[in-house]
Amino acid sequence: MDASPLTVPPGPSESDLIRDVATGSATAIAAMYRRHAAGIFRVASRLLGSASDAEDVVQDVFVGLPEAIRKFDGRGSFEGWLRRVAARTTLMRMRRERQRRQVALEPNADGVPAPGADNIARWDLERALRAVPARLRAVLVLRQLEGYSHREIGTMLGISSGASRVRFSRALQMLRRIWRTTT
């Protein structure tokens, strides 16, 4: 059989970590989780508007990572690849939720922390963001927070880059309007 010996990596370099995650090593998964889980959770929370759903996304991503990581071909940044996978996982969940026509949760009913004295404006904005329709919110989050180009967003959402631009503009307008009327 054409196989390399299974060895313990000497240090936690990213390529070593990737290789170990591919073998299903719990230690490697935990290390990878500590590096990337917070960022994935933040984006998933904003896309989904629900902390518990975002937690499920983080779980799904890291449970599925050892099998999925074998498809990472080593080109480009691993973090970028992982964030794309996480974004797609979140978008899939958004589509499923839309298909089920689930009623949106009340603002702050789902675990987003209550504001401290210094971040009331930010908290209001987060509530306003959750009131933006999902198809617009997705573009806003992917563009502004994740830094994807409209072309990349178009590919992920199955729309044209022009449509992504339009949605980004509408999302910002709507967020501004909602934020204005609720604060």
Next chain:
Amino acid sequence: MKWLRLHPNADALSGYANRTLDDGDQRSVAEHLASCESCRDGVMILRTLMGSESYALPPRVLDKVLEARATGRRVILPVDDSADPRGLRLSLWTRSAIAAGSIAAALLFLLQPNQVTAGERTGLLRFDPPRPRVGATLTATYAPGALLNRYDSLTLRARLRRPTDPQYNWGPLQEVVAVLHRGAGGAFRATFHLPDSVVFAAFAVESPAGDIVDDNGGRLWEVVAYDQSGKPLFDGLAQKIGDLMGRNWEQTLITARQLTRSYPDEPEGWSLLVAHERWVLGDSTADALLPSHRRRFASFHNAFAEQGSLPLRTVAGMEDYAIQVDDHASARYWIDRRARDFPRDPDVLFRQENRLRNDSGWVVNPHRYFPIADSLWARMPPDAGETAIQLANNGLAAALQTGDTNALRVWSRRYEQVDRDKELAARYVGTSLAGFAPLRAEGLDALRRAIRLLSDAPDAYRPLGTTAHAHRAASAALEQRVLSDLAHALLLAGDTAAALDTLRVAAKKGWNSAVFRSIAEMWLANGDTVQAVQNLARVTADPIAATELPDSLRALEQRAPAGAWSQRVNAARSEMRTAVLAGTDPYLPAGAPRVQAQDGTLRSWADLTRGHVTVVAFWSRNCGYAVRDLPELARLTDRLRSIGVSLVTIADEPASDSLRAFLRGKHLQGLPAYGDVRGDARRAFANFATPQYYVLDPAGRVVFARSQLADVPLQAAALLPELP
């Protein structure tokens, strides 16, 4: 860039907020912001969003991840490598990782052979070119999971579909298309030719002996043929839908959507979409979508009705679409037009046959029916496919209804001739004809034909996801039933000795309580109580069958000496366990899903299944076959419970008032019905169709997957450690 009069667009505001604009643009936007409160808000909002730290990751998520992995749960992530036109590419370190992972998994398998998970079977299969044209030469590259990595060559099996192939996957549709050989880097490769007539193909990879099958977690791998412009062929997508029917309903809907996106002016695509929206999404969603379909249909109707010459696909599509959107007047128009413009079209001929029946499907006038049906049959073109099967089936049903022996002989021959599933067709014809004394000999012959076919167990009938062993076992189980049919036909013919011999052959094909019961009854009728008791003990070994004994056998049981009887039953139980469990390969579901009880509470999988044998039934109220089975499941609930087996039925939707009302309407309130809240259960079992039945052992492992409902009680009984 000057923004003094015009508002900057959202991208410019974003660039300003991120400070990624060049100096000139940054200044221009700043000048605009000085006088524009609205845009200032925009920038403030964008910057505030970027700076948020309010999403703290909850504690213990990592623990849950590791716990899920440890219990064998796997999640398939949407890794987008489909855009890679060169097919599979694995870097050196990835190949090493796969190889190392495979060794570890193989060791794990050898040490714990009963802890196999679906992920260890599943590898990666890619085709180059990924978007082939008809008649293309394809190169398949396969990176195996752990279980298939030990072989030097593997077999690539496929279901190759042509434009006229029928929906669903019954019959001899499978074939070996290539042998994959291990190449440099450890991946397996093969090149093969896609026949010109093939527009869609589904694939699975397996070991040379067919004892380990990778069917991509039940989803198979699929290739659709494309045209010169890079668009998937209409027939390719339509065949993909036909292939997915019964194995993955969600994907049928997705493919129907793809069909309408690729061919927005083809009414047939839209008629397929509206049908699948109803089947997959349910009535309420489909009703909500109906107005837009009606508007589109009206627009098509206005455009097409005035055109003098239209292709058959358009006319047939308009007819189907009109029926789907309940536009009866337009449907009439398109039905008539199809009959006028395409008088030899198989569906047109079949519709004429239907007019000879009343609303209940009964033939109104037999004297008129058969001459006309014969003439329609003579006009059926050779490539009529499924429509010819339907016409032959109706002709045979009419012959059975009327008892016309001449018609029975003629239509049974036609039915066997065109039905693609020769085994089942011969059985149906055999049991039908055996009921008529003048045709009994022909019925016996047909049953013997079915038995020969089943005994051979041709590989073409083996579904892509089924191992060779499982296929042989399924064929033997069916052969046993046909042998039992043959025995009863022989009994009708007065040949008791041959009937008994046939039943004894049937008994050797596997454990079947009904066969043992027939043998016991026959020996009892012949006055041989010793043989009758021996077979009765085998019936009693099956605790469900034991509750259904006729009085004659129950009296025999009571007459038997208690000690000897108990010994016989215990020996029979041991024999039953060995026979039923032979060749099983238990595995854990991929994860521990939560399901929703009818009161809305979530129940963990462990709560429902651990510590006892569990029968899991997946169903959908949009699936006629699944709904048909529900009353039988309800009847089984108490009987299974009485032997310590629990039943969990999982609907393909969350619990709701509507679902509860549905169950109440069918008097099924007692059914242990749960909702699949997020599709977790479906994913855990890689189950994409209904009805499907699984039997789990007390450790929660799937021992029997995709069972027949009739086999489930015995399979559950075989898993009981101590039968009550």
